[in-house]
Amino acid sequence: MDCLFCKIINREIPASIIHETDNILVFDDINPQAPIHKLIIPKEHISTLNDINEGHKILLGEMLLTASELAKKLGVSEPGYRTIFNCNKDAGQIVFHVHMHFLAGRTFNWPPG
Numbered sequence: 001m002d003c004l005f006c007k008i009i010n011r012e013i014p015a016s017i018i019h020e021t022d023n024i025l026v027f028d029d030i031n032p033q034a035p036i037h038k039l040i041i042p043k044e045h046i047s048t049l050n051d052i053n054e055g056h057k058i059l060l061g062e063m064l065l066t067a068s069e070l071a072k073k074l075g076v077s078e079p080g081y082r083t084i085f086n087c088n089k090d091a092g093q094i095v096f097h098v099h100m101h102f103l104a105g106r107t108f109n110w111p112p113g
């Protein structure tokens with residue numbers, strides 16, 4: 001499959017991987033939008049949030065739990081952080097393999113741009 005993030009999972013493309021389980025991978029975003037910008041992705045190829053189903057509940061829960069644990073590890077739980085799933089064109093999704101952005105280390109605006 002011609003998917004950038006599947007290639008990172010399969011080590012066909014290098015990435016700065018910081019955490020891995022049987023189900024998920026966490027690595028640095030190549031174009032960081034904050035001092036800390038990680039991507040938390042499922043190893044299963046799922047194109048967009050529109051494609052998730054009941055069978056993905058545990059996987060999605062693991063992704064959120066990973067974000068919370070990552071925040072503790074990086075010392076940003078208290079100042080705060082932002083998690084984002086972009087879905088399709090209007091949200092600016094460019095890689096069609098579900099991923100959670102984990103951003104921290106600065107103040108973020110609300111509403112987002």
Ligand code: 5GP
Pocket residue numbers: 004013015016027028029030031032085086092093094095096
């Ligand atoms: P999206 O806009 O689809 O939500 O976000 C895709 C993210 O993937 C972007 O933040 C972009 O910088 C990141 N990205 C794109 N190509 C690569 C790559 O080859 N390696 C890594 N580590 N991140 C990438």
Ligand code: ZN
Pocket residue numbers: 003004005006007044045046096097
């Ligand atoms: Zn993929």
